[in-house]
Amino acid sequence: MFWKRQKPTDSPRATNGLYQHGNEELIHVKQVVKTFDTAAGKFTALKGVDLRVDSGEFVAVIGKSGSGKSTLINMIAGIDRPTAGEVLIGDTAVHKLNEGQMAVWRGKNLGIVFQFFQLLPTLTIAENIMLPMDFCNVYKPGERRKRAMQLLEQMELAEHANKLPAAISGGQQQRVAIARALANDPPILLADEPTGNLDSKSADSVFQLFENLVKQGKTILMVTHDNDLAKRVTRAVQIVDGEIIETQLAKTFPVLSQAQLIALTHHVDPEKYQPGQDILRIGEPVQHFHVIVKGSVEIVIPDTSGQQKVVVTMHSGDYFGEIEMLSGKSSVATVRAAGGSIVEVLRFDHAAFNAMLDLSPELKASVMRVMQERVAENVAARGGVSP
């Protein structure tokens, strides 16, 4: 019967914004395809998108209008269903929930912030915030107002609690919308162009609010076309024509066009390394060319006395392995994940690496030049001895 409550199954349970199962990866979008049937024919908005977001990350999804970024966020929010692929949030396969299960799950686990605030016009500010608690029955009826007031105080809007949305400014409305998104204390906030309809001052204030929430342990996924904002997040994912471009690739190889970057993205293989872990070992065969996405790596070679010595530290945006890929020799140095944090890299096998060089003569020349410089540096570091 339609009015019978359905109990959602395998829903992630959140406590203080952290998942109890301890898995750091909170959102995993796997090979998601979304095709719409329109009057003009079929239109594929997402073309096999992969995305992973860890707990506590602040990720920006950037892209032009119509690129598919809102469709992607709709998939994660369960607002829309993929044509193919999977959306896993915590332990929950979101794409498998029915509408009723989805509503309950979403109400408890996701807070959604819209570009146009979307406060219900006939409810006061406080009532708007209490509404999700009412629907999801999360707090006891007697506690809901107190919770709403706490959130409003956090948003510095307590004095407006009894006003209707129309009586406050756009920036204030958006802060109320964020408070509403936080009403059931969900671990994840999804924001679709949250600052798109705000002046720069209000936009900044909203953004600061997000940063604070991330500090408190919330995971935020934000769609935006504002590149300045995108620079302030933990990670930015660029989406072009329904496909995700590894932002790091775009940064590392600025000479490539978007189409070339998309083609390249298809061939990369993300990999993570624990601090101190060896990525390449000197003298061993090298199978991959690496681009550093996150963290830093140390290049270690033996000095003249045979002591292992860090000759250079590479950071996000740098690459390594090109010498071996181009020369066909074993590794000329040991490359090790620098201490402190996990290192994320994008790996290219031989075919992918060659395909990349074939994309652009300019890129090939640039990589060759870097290789020559590094070989020279290596020889110099070994006291003139070739590796």
Next chain:
Amino acid sequence: MIAPRWIKVWRDLWTNKLRTLLVVLSIAVGVFAVGAVTQTFTIVGNELAISYPKANPAAATLYPSGFDNDLVAMVRRMPGIADAEGRALIGGQIQIAPDNERLFYIFALDNFNDIRISKIRPQGAYAAAPDFHAERGHWPPADREIILERSSLLVPGLVPHPLQVGDSITVKFNNRERQLTVAGLAYHPTFFPAPFANAAYGFVTLDTFEWLTGSRTMDMLLITVADKSHDQEHIKAMADQVKSKLESGGRTVYAEVPQPGRHPLQDIFTGMLLLLNLLGFGSLLLSGFLVVNIINAVLAQQVRQIGIMKAIGARTSQMIGMYLGMVLLFGVLALIVAIPLASAVATEATNYLAGFINVDFPNTGTPPELLALEIIIGIALPILAALFPIIGGTRITVREAISDYGLGQVAARTGWTDRLIDKIRGVSRPTLISLRNTFRRKGRLALTMLTLILAGTIFISVNSVHSSMLLTLDDAWKSWNWDVLITFERAYRTDLVEPLAKEVPGVTAVESWGGASPRRVRPDGSESEAFTLFALPPNSQMMVPTMVEGRWLLPDDENALVISLDVLKAEKDIQVGDEIKLKIAGRESMWHVVGKVRTVGSFGGTGPAYVNYPYFARITGQVGRVGSVQIATQEHTGEFQQKVKDELTTIYKDAGVRVSGNSFTNRFFRQNSELFFTIITALLMVMAILMAIVGGLGLMGTMSINVLERTREIGVMRAIGASNSAIRGIVLTEGVFIGLLSGLMAALLSYPLSQGLSALVGEAIFQLPLSFSFSIGGTIMWLIIVALLSALASFVPAFNASRLTVRQVLAYE
């Protein structure tokens, strides 16, 4: 503390007052219609059934000519007769103003303190006419005093005004003018009330009657039966025994046997109840459509909010609950409006009808079971109507709900209506936009059209019923091509009664008709009830028949018989071409049925049937003798006819010819029937107007939602230069176009419905099909009404649309 979602429901109702009003009125109209109609007729029906038998109505009324108490005593002694009572009844005039006389009847009673049958009771203070001071009256009336029947005071103009106990009135009977003192009021619940008879009446003693009319004999014999007082067949048999006994003395006696224990108007009320209930439920159905439309509008307006609520955790079942809650509130508000209104109107209508039929209804409140019905209807109807739109509307996914709507929502235009519109040439672009807009939301259009078509069809059909009634009356009155009918108490020679009539000034033609009260001897040997038979001279000018089947009498016809539908009600097996056996004055004869005619009005019994006089006279042995004269007069006004009738009565009386009480003027007959027809039509029209209101509300709802949906589109049109008037024009044209289209479809559909409804009304109220006349005037009137209504209903949305600025519209989210 109220949960925010219920606060939202309440605020949505409160902030959209116009919409709330619209939907509350829509529901209220349906509940009101059913409530008012059902309450009125339930009370009238129940109270009539209770109060009527209390007056010990006569089981049968016989009309033997001039008799006295000896005859009454003889009838009382007859076996099977419980009681009998004689009364005298005469019609005359009462002076209302120096030059104004009205019809006036007087009953004479032998003993006011021993009224046994069809009781007449003294009436104390009378709320309907406090100035009359009935409480100062006395009982019984003294010599030359009269006690008026209270219903005579209900309608102005039947008696002089002002009038109170102790005043003198001037009356005229048999051309004698007399002054009577008004002694008080009486209540006579079993006789036709004064407004219904369109004449006042009162009660006098036999002594006063003699002083007024010169006669103290009685002509109305009321009887009750000892056993089986609820068995009409038994009563008929008893009445026949009395009649035979009286007729054996040479009298012609008419007998009336009403349905036992039932007020004479009860069947009519039952028929009207059926019809009005049908219309009441029709308007309820319209209310349902309207609720569907408005709920759709509400949901369309809130589609984004539904999406947002779902996005923040609301389940579909919670959404359904919220919107059903809203509908429940609409229902409760509608009940708050409809129940007291229905009760008030029903009380007024009941009181009016109580006066009209002259019955006291001590209990006019809303019966608890009706209250329960109203509550169920008021709550269940909107919920049922709204359930599917709500389920459909709230099941919308978040993505569908929060994606843009307004522009670009129209599927490829491939329907036949679109192709048809594409072919239209020579129409301005904005008009084309209006036409195309009309067919954009076909489901909503269908619902709106259905509401308007139903309203229009009923409106036109009700008008057609009215015109059919008038046509039926016209047909009937065309039949009675005489101005005055004088019936005699026995057969008289033609060469006596015709020359006498011609002496009266103003008489232009006289025709003598033979008459009898035959019974049909059925093939199984049983006998039918007696009916009136008129024997007409060949080529009669006083009878213009309305043939239903077969033909009228030819001059050379011998045993040809034309039978009225009224007789056929009881003798359904008779067909044109049949040979039937009639028993006339004890003698049997065979007659050939050649035709069926429609007639209106009865002559103290069932009938009539018609035969040619020469043959009739031969077989009855009455050659040269007639039972009635039909008179044509110079002028055809009621007053003139009455004057001629009075003079004829006097002249016959002076010549020793006994005129029966069954003598009438044509106008009197017509007025009575017309009044009744008008009341029925008025009731039907009230329902039709309710329908029109509901239809208009429906269109207003639709146009509002259309405008809302196209807010962006209107903004775009504005941005590319559309003026206020152009925007208003587009919306108004669409509304009026929908209205007129529905009007035309209603006109088409109403033809068969009008036929059905006319037949139903005829059967339910008159037990005869009406002569059908489709109301062209009603159709044109509806087209005008629907055009005006559509313009009015579209005006508010059109005005709102024209006030939208480009900035507002394009920022619309």
